[in-house]
Amino acid sequence: MIKSEYHHGNLKEEFLNIAFAFIQDEDIEKLTLKILADKTGTSRSSIYRHFSSKDALIETMIEKGFEQFDDFVATALRDRQKPLIDRFYISGKAYIAFAKDHPNLYRLLFGKKYAYIREEKMSIKDEDCSGFGALKIAIEEGQKSGILKEDDSYKQTIMIWSSLHGLASLIIDGFMDVEALYETLYDDLFKTLLAGIIATKVKILSSLPFLEKILQPQETQ
Amino acid sequence: MIKSEYHHGNLKEEFLNIAFAFIQDEDIEKLTLKILADKTGTSRSSIYRHFSSKDALIETMIEKGFEQFDDFVATALRDRQKPLIDRFYISGKAYIAFAKDHPNLYRLLFGKKYAYIREEKMSIKDEDCSGFGALKIAIEEGQKSGILKEDDSYKQTIMIWSSLHGLASLIIDGFMDVEALYETLYDDLFKTLLAGIIATKVKILSSLPFLEKILQPQETQ
DNA sequence: ATATTTATGTTAACATTGTCAACATATAAA
DNA sequence: TTTATATGTTGACAATGTTAACATAAATAT
Numbered sequence: 001m002i003k004s005e006y007h008h009g010n011l012k013e014e015f016l017n018i019a020f021a022f023i024q025d026e027d028i029e030k031l032t033l034k035i036l037a038d039k040t041g042t043s044r045s046s047i048y049r050h051f052s053s054k055d056a057l058i059e060t061m062i063e064k065g066f067e068q069f070d071d072f073v074a075t076a077l078r079d080r081q082k083p084l085i086d087r088f089y090i091s092g093k094a095y096i097a098f099a100k101d102h103p104n105l106y107r108l109l110f111g112k113k114y115a116y117i118r119e120e121k122m123s124i125k126d127e128d129c130s131g132f133g134a135l136k137i138a139i140e141e142g143q144k145s146g147i148l149k150e151d152d153s154y155k156q157t158i159m160i161w162s163s164l165h166g167l168a169s170l171i172i173d174g175f176m177d178v179e180a181l182y183e184t185l186y187d188d189l190f191k192t193l194l195a196g197i198i199a200t201k202v203k204i205l206s207s208l209p210f211l212e213k214i215l216q217p218q219e220t221q
Numbered sequence: 222m223i224k225s226e227y228h229h230g231n232l233k234e235e236f237l238n239i240a241f242a243f244i245q246d247e248d249i250e251k252l253t254l255k256i257l258a259d260k261t262g263t264s265r266s267s268i269y270r271h272f273s274s275k276d277a278l279i280e281t282m283i284e285k286g287f288e289q290f291d292d293f294v295a296t297a298l299r300d301r302q303k304p305l306i307d308r309f310y311i312s313g314k315a316y317i318a319f320a321k322d323h324p325n326l327y328r329l330l331f332g333k334k335y336a337y338i339r340e341e342k343m344s345i346k347d348e349d350c351s352g353f354g355a356l357k358i359a360i361e362e363g364q365k366s367g368i369l370k371e372d373d374s375y376k377q378t379i380m381i382w383s384s385l386h387g388l389a390s391l392i393i394d395g396f397m398d399v400e401a402l403y404e405t406l407y408d409d410l411f412k413t414l415l416a417g418i419i420a421t422k423v424k425i426l427s428s429l430p431f432l433e434k435i436l437q438p439q440e441t442q
Numbered sequence: 443a444t445a446t447t448t449a450t451g452t453t454a455a456c457a458t459t460g461t462c463a464a465c466a467t468a469t470a471a472a
Numbered sequence: 473t474t475t476a477t478a479t480g481t482t483g484a485c486a487a488t489g490t491t492a493a494c495a496t497a498a499a500t501a502t
Contacts, residue, residue, distance in 0.1 A: 011479080027333070033460065042480065045461075049479050054460065103333075112248070112328065115395035122397065132397070158391070158399055159410055165396075166387020170379070174336035175386075176343065176353070178379055189380055192417030196409075232450080254489065263451065266490075270450050275489065 012050040014040055019061055023104040028058060058108070059117050065105050066121040066130075072098050074134035083205040084142050085215070089190055091135070092164055096186055099168035100179075106172060110165065132161060139197075146202050156197055163189055233271040235261055240282055244325035249279060279329070280338050286326050287342045287351075293319050295355035304426040305363050306436070310411055312356070313385055317407055320389035321400075327393060331386060353382060360418075367423050377418055384410055 018039045022031050033054060037044045051057040076082075076090040099106040109118065122130045136157040142148035148156075167189060170178040178185065187210065195214050198204070204215045239260045243252050254275060258265045272278040297303075297311040320327040330339065343351045357378040363369035369377075388410060391399040399406065408431065416435050419425070425436045 032458085034458080043482075044459095045482085046480055048461075107333065110390075110394065110396070112324075112394040118396070155402060155406060155409065158397070158402065159406055159413070161396075162387035162391045162399070162406070162410070163384045164387065165391060166383040166385065169331075169390060170383045170386060173331065173333040175331070175339070175382075176379070178383070181376060181379065185376060185380055185383070188376065188417075189383070192380070193413060195416060196413030253487080255487080264453075265488090266453085267451055269490075 011040060011042065011046065015047060015050060015057060016060060016064070019057060020064075020105075023061075023108065024102065025104075027104050028061075028108050059114065061105075062108060062114055062117045063121060065109050066118075069098055069106075069109060070131040070134070074131040077131075077134045077138045083207060084138065084145070084147055085194070085204060085206045085211065086208055087138060088194070089206075089208055089211070091138075092160075092190060093186060095131075095164045096168050096171070096182065099172050100182075103172035106168065110169075132157065135161065142197075146199055147204055148197050149199050151197070160193055160197075163193055232261060232263065232267065236268060236271060236278060237281060237285070240278060241285075241326075244282075244329065245323065246325075248325050249282075249329050280335065282326075283329060283335050283338045284342060286330050287339075290319055290327075290330060291352040291355070295352040298352075298355045298359045304428060305359065305366070305368055306415070306425060306427045306432060307429055308359060309415070310427075310429055310432070312359075313381075313411060314407060316352075316385045317389050317392070317403065320393050321403075324393035327389065331390075353378065356382065363418075367420055368425050369418050370420050372418070381414055381418075384414055 015036055018036055019031060022028075022035065033044045033047055036047060040046070047054070047057065051060070073091055073094045076094060077087050079087060082090075108114065122132050136153055139148060139153045139156050139160075143150055143153065167178075167182065167185060169175075171182050191211070191214055194211075198214070206212070206215055236257055239257055240252060243256065254265045254268055257268060261267070268275070268278065272281070294312055294315050297315060298308050300308060303311075329335065343353050357374055360369060360374045360377050360381075364371055364374065388399075388403065388406060390396075392403050412432070412435055415432075419435070427433070427436055
């Protein structure tokens, strides 16, 4: 493929790369077609040869973003080598870390504006590839093995997810000084939520020392 | 005050009223100066006689919005007639209700874009008037009276707030079908969070029947 | 009362935005 | 070699927030 002055050669991917690099630092709202044009050395309207609109580019970003997110968050959940409780802990921490490391992308994925894309990507249908589905499956695994209380797994998944989402959102949206406390907050939240779904009569394994107390059959402290 | 053709008379307030009415149905992003102009029968730039910019109008909305929010959410928290646990329950439910009833306003108040306004309004300084401060005070009240475990009240406040914020956000931002389940979810979340902060050896009062189980000194179930 | 100042609204212009039609050129296919 | 397709440019469009220059009503001073 000869490098020509006129044809760029790989514009579509470069648009996406530039856009992802951009939201690493700035909100997606600030991204303009002019910025994309300038950084690629093309004109403002060249994007329309590759995306039907600016929104279509963003929609593609969201789809790719969810793949990144799901990989990063759900991989630990699926690792059957580790104790289930540890997988929850690690995966939840990865969730927060992802939001902290990519706040603008996280907001894009879980904000209101493009909720319709999320619905497609996170739908229950693809339980094994979405992070949400992976959590639900892990919860069901815990119920079957007796580690977790029998309950509506969908409801429990949402409850845990919502708490993670809340903590992540407060951190990245600059709510008071949550960020300074987030590690302790995460541990506290994890313990509390775990205590809410865990079965009490079963001996449960974890390699995480700080969890020992709640993992022993409960006594009034 | 004579009604003139040229001078409107009460434009500033009317701009705010129209803007609040607008975000009852649509996102703040969709509000334009043209809309404000048309609805008041003035020109697009008349707003600049009352606000230094469009953002300044929105900032005023946020300040007023927080007053609404704090009133709606924190009033129950301060009502010392009721048992403390019930106040938590009612106030948390009001939090969710506010978000559900005014999703665009809620997003405006707790989103990233105008976080700097929130910092002023919610600062620790005015503990008695902000909803956040009221929750913190109520938690401290619970600790002093022995109902709640001794712990860092600021940290606990954030933990509870973040869970509420997470549930509210998932509901209003269209995350799967959370809205359909939210009442059950709220009750479950409340019980779980309460179990995490409650003192176990004290007899605690509530007029809420469904809380009885966790309010009795815990036994393995 | 009259004159002056201040408050409030209008008009016209600006740069910036996303978008599109008409055109241009490079690559691929016939 | 011709034709078709893919990809990029140019120039225009309406809509946006904003500002300067102007207009008029209301408040204040004389």
